[in-house]
Amino acid sequence: MLSSTENKKTLVVVVGPTAVGKTATAILLAQHFRTEIVSADSRQFYREMSIGTAKPDTEELKAVKHHFIDSHSIEQDYSAGDFERDALTLLDKLFQTKDVVVMVGGSGLFVRAVCEGLDDLPKAPEGIREALNRTFEEHGLEPLKKKLKEIDPEYYAVADTDNPQRVIRALEVYEATGHPISFFQRRQTQARPFRIITVGLNMDREKLYERINQRVDKMMKAGLLDEVTALRPYRHKPALLTVGYCELFDYLDGKISLEEAVDKIKQNSRRYAKRQITWFKKYGNTTWFEPKDLNRIIDFLEQSIKKDLPD
Numbered sequence: 001m002l003s004s005t006e007n008k009k010t011l012v013v014v015v016g017p018t019a020v021g022k023t024a025t026a027i028l029l030a031q032h033f034r035t036e037i038v039s040a041d042s043r044q045f046y047r048e049m050s051i052g053t054a055k056p057d058t059e060e061l062k063a064v065k066h067h068f069i070d071s072h073s074i075e076q077d078y079s080a081g082d083f084e085r086d087a088l089t090l091l092d093k094l095f096q097t098k099d100v101v102v103m104v105g106g107s108g109l110f111v112r113a114v115c116e117g118l119d120d121l122p123k124a125p126e127g128i129r130e131a132l133n134r135t136f137e138e139h140g141l142e143p144l145k146k147k148l149k150e151i152d153p154e155y156y157a158v159a160d161t162d163n164p165q166r167v168i169r170a171l172e173v174y175e176a177t178g179h180p181i182s183f184f185q186r187r188q189t190q191a192r193p194f195r196i197i198t199v200g201l202n203m204d205r206e207k208l209y210e211r212i213n214q215r216v217d218k219m220m221k222a223g224l225l226d227e228v229t230a231l232r233p234y235r236h237k238p239a240l241l242t243v244g245y246c247e248l249f250d251y252l253d254g255k256i257s258l259e260e261a262v263d264k265i266k267q268n269s270r271r272y273a274k275r276q277i278t279w280f281k282k283y284g285n286t287t288w289f290e291p292k293d294l295n296r297i298i299d300f301l302e303q304s305i306k307k308d309l310p311d
Helices: 022-032 058-063 080-094 108-115 126-139 142-151 153-158 164-177 205-222 224-230 246-252 258-282 294-307
Strands: 010-015 037-039 100-104 195-201 286-289
Touching (some): 010 022, 022 037, 022 058, 126 164, 286 294
Parallel strands (some): 010 100
């Protein structure tokens, strides 16, 4: 994931699974390079979603200026295409005074939107989506996931298949065109007017899973259930069809106990983390480090930036 440019402005992209420590690392990198952070987390845009999205806390937001945190209301629809447009506009402005900008997030589609541009996926007739939504409401996500795995194992291997929006979108593309969504995701990368260097964060799997479990417990103590309860009127919004919210909606509907909901959040978060690692290892030119290796990360970035600078 590297593009050349005449003025050699650099976007440092920090990616990795949930709970690995991306926020803390991004802040330290931004402080080192005296720059600002662009969030590429598809749920942290929304002001009403804080606890379940693990947003940077007040002190972290004070430490470095962040963009695209609390920038929208859940009442607004905000797509990866919208983010691509707005983030590129912001980067153009930031690069007027900064040589380096840090972007951080675990939402692969939103990272890809900025770094490569999105594929022009065909728009499906409304009836197809309505039929798929009815299947989801009546039978749940599993039959839709099973169908997606059959028609497009390539996409299924890297997609967030616990996100109904992603699954339904992939199926409607297939129903409308006869081609799997992966067929439309193979075009040329769009060149960007800045260099892109991607750093991936990962750690021992068991340690990561322990951090995920602890984070979920912390979220529940911080009031995640109250946050989800307040968001019930918006439960069909794409951002809320995600881990940490779906499970508690099921509890509020009386389908499962609170203990079962919390266990499912932990399980689904661990599964999501595994898919995030698969996505970022398959996609792009990512150099991997453990979060504790901050000095190695900084050395790597400084050498990479220096290497491509003109004499």
